[in-house]
Amino acid sequence: MRSAYLFTSESVSEGHPDKVADQISDAIVDLFLSKDPEARVACETMTTTNRVVLAGEIRGKGIMDEAGNWAEGVREEIERTVRETVKRIGYEQEGFHWDRLDFANHLHPQSAHIAQGVDAGAEKDEGAGDQGIMFGFACDETPDLMPATLDYSHKILERMAADRHSGAAPFLEPDAKSQVTLRFENGKPAKATAIVVSTQHKPGYDQGEKQAELHAYVKQVVADVLPASLLGNETVYHINPTGSFEIGGPDGDAGITGRKIIVDTYGGAAPHGGGAFSGKDPTKVDRSAAYISRYLAKNIVAAGLATRCTIQLAYAIGVSKPLSLYVDTHGTGTVGDDAIEAAIGRIDKLGNLTPRGIRTHLGLNKPIYQRTAAYGHFGRHAEGDYFPWEKTDLVDDLKAALA
Missing domain, CATH: 3.30.300.10 (GMP Synthetase; Chain A, domain 3)
Incomplete structure (x- = not known):
């Protein structure tokens, strides 16, 4: 292993369009497992401007039978779960709103040929669901035994999301990305050389005093998350480097599970x-x-x-x-x-x-x-x-x- 090198990891927020899709898909997994712990779920989600589409293969007691007939009330539960997930993330924008988005559900029964290879029988154990x-x-590198670059990238965005939800940073919108570059010496993090944060924001926070407020806020979050020993004169910050970031989330870019x-x-x-x-x-x-x-x-x-x-x-x-x-x-x-x-x-x-x-x-x-x-x-x-x-x-x- 090299004694000195730079390494970078990125994270994206809960409001990133792909992460919106992931959270919806996993909300459906949780919904079905709460009904049947042995449920089979492969749920894909697509998000785009004011639209969420589900597709995939499912099976489970109290959910859907082999003929594709839904149990009573489940379709309504699915749509409610989707809208509640989007609402929890915080999307109430013109281009993506939890209450106004169009929703389509294309989930259908699991293939019988897949099921026969996975289900346990009297003479065999349960097989793997795929190769x-x-x-x-x-x-x-960290107390939770994770790569430091990724750990800090996650924590920057988690803190920003918490501040957005609490009202401590009311100028933030849900979509955001972060990236942390660390210089390693003898295999250990030594200095942060670059911090990148791109965050969706309220109108006006791309110039003047409001932009300065946003930049100061992000730098304070970084200072709170990273050990002080990693920050210094060689740390370069890139905060919303492209300029304005008002249009974001599924309205700005489609998301896929x-x-x-x-x-x-x-x-x-x-x-x-x-x-x-x-x-x-x-x-x-x-x-x-x-x-x-x-x-x-x-x-x-x-x-x-x-x-x-x-x-x-x-x-x-x-x-x-x-x-x-x-x-x-x-x-x-x-x-x-x-x-x-x-x-x-x-x-x-x-x-x-x-x-x-x-x-x-x-x-x-x-x-x-x-x-x-x-x-x-x-x-x-x-x-x-x-x-x-x-x-x-x-x-x-x-x-x-x-x-």
């Missing part, structure tokens, strides 16, 4: 298998196996077995056990990577890392997903509690398996 590779990552997968994971600091998370129930290993991979990597670092760890899992559709498990501690491990792989295989509570085993161990058949759909799926807390894949309760099991 693919999934990665997990952890490093010791699953287009911010690097923002959702590790900000480019680790590989990505390519599959999105939002809109998918946890039988889809794109989601559940990525969560267990993060869980394993985080526990490995938390156990002191490495300061940096990447995990890869691979699955085939309809096959329960993973095709491969790969551990890479990037030369920072205190034991061999192969020894860690073998230790993971000896921990019974992981259920052989089958889709059912993952869902059982992490408790994934619950309506917990809308909270994941903005500001990253990893390194975060939800309502004071860890997301289950963020727990470090496997540390003792790893140490015992290596003893």
